[in-house]
Amino acid sequence: MENTLTNDFNENQPTVGDKTALVTIIGRPSAGKSTFLNTASGEMVSIVSAIPQTTRNAIRGIVNTSLGQLVFVDTPGYHESSKKMNLKMRAIVADQLENADSILYVIDSTRPCGDEEKLITLLLKGHEEKTVAAINKTDEAGSNPRSARDFLSKELPGLSEKNIFEISAKNDEGIDDVLRALYALAPVAPHLYPEEFYTDQEVDFRIAEVIREQAINRLDQEIPHCVYVQIADMEMRSPTKMWCRAFLCVEKESQKGIVIGKGAQMIKTIRVESIKQLRKIFDYKIDLDLQVKVDKNWRQNDLRLNKLLK
Known part of the structure; x- marks a missing residue:
């Protein structure tokens, strides 16, 4: 099944060299990482639930547009825990960051940016130039994107303001802007998958x-x-x-x-x-x-x- 984004995204973009990037998605549990991936790819790639820690594996979803191919890796929610299973999932996140061409950091704007969010920014230190931040759930009551922006400015001063976006993954608002920023960071390279693929899951x-x-x-x-x-x-x-x-x-x-x-x-x-x-x-x-x-x-x-x- 072919990936689809908005027609406006595909039709109004200038033709450039074919780009390909492996993009790791990182964020706290229930930040909306899987919802972003499903919305961007136009398919049900990663399961979604209100239950934290729904994603347990590194899930790949593929977005093909006129600008090239973005291969997203949805990772388990990153948080503090001493439980064996959660430690294993944290290791999955750290491994995926090392292999990424770029990183999408998804922040839940309805929750304060506390100690768990700081754990993520510690992981991202040194990766700011290849990071795009998506401040999610701006459509929901209690959303405070200004607070999230202040947090990013303090904890990740090397993250460019032009790579910080306010989105609603659920309502498909701001997704194309995030994709454009990721394409801007992507290298010119051969595609990793045929264009009809939207996931590599068995x-x-x-x-x-x-x-x-x-x-x-x-x-x-x-x-x-x-x-x-x-x-x-x-x-x-x-x-x-x-x-x-x-x-x-x-x-x-x-x-x-x-x-x-x-x-x-x-x-x-x-x-x-x-x-x-x-x-x-x-x-x-x-x-x-x-x-x-x-x-x-x-x-x-x-x-x-x-x-x-x-």
Whole structure:
């Protein structure tokens, strides 16, 4: 499926050398990084939830326009934590920064820029010349972009004012301005992916993420953080139909009943809504066999974390 931005962006830009850049997106949990990526690429690349720490992996989304190709890497929310899983996700963020041609720093303008935000600016020290800042959620009540600008001026004085933008990723406001700034920083280079690509995610990963999104948006309290999805089997049974068996895995036996729900209503809803979303992504139907099982204390299992978090 081809990426689309606004027609105005593509039609009114001067032709320049073909540019390509690997852009790492960084920000606190729930800053709107995944929403930005989905809006910019015009596709559901990264799952979105009000639950913090929804993104667990480095997710790639690809934007192709007349100016070239931007390959965005959506990273887990960066924050202070001593938990093993969160430390692993922080390491993913740090690794992606080193490989980036440029960096998109997304700030939630509805929350004060405190100690967690300072952790991010410490990571960005020395990278200011290749950083673009997007002050997000300016459409929401309580937004204070002036405070975010003051914070950036103090903590990242090397960040150019012309590379700071106020946006609403949810409402697609200011996105094109951010993209233009990133293209200005991008080197002239061959594209990394064919133009019809908007992500490089494997089919099993995409299915697992859609299921996890539908689950965490329906489960309360700590359950969303205790869930991961295991794809056990996939089989194309015709050119237009795939069969897939997947497991929603939880840490404790007591959580299993919550995910299944009374009369199996919760797991049924998650399955049905997942199938609806998958039909929007793939050009074939997916018949989903979804079950729940316990993987005791999986968030403390190094082998499991190394397999799940990349």
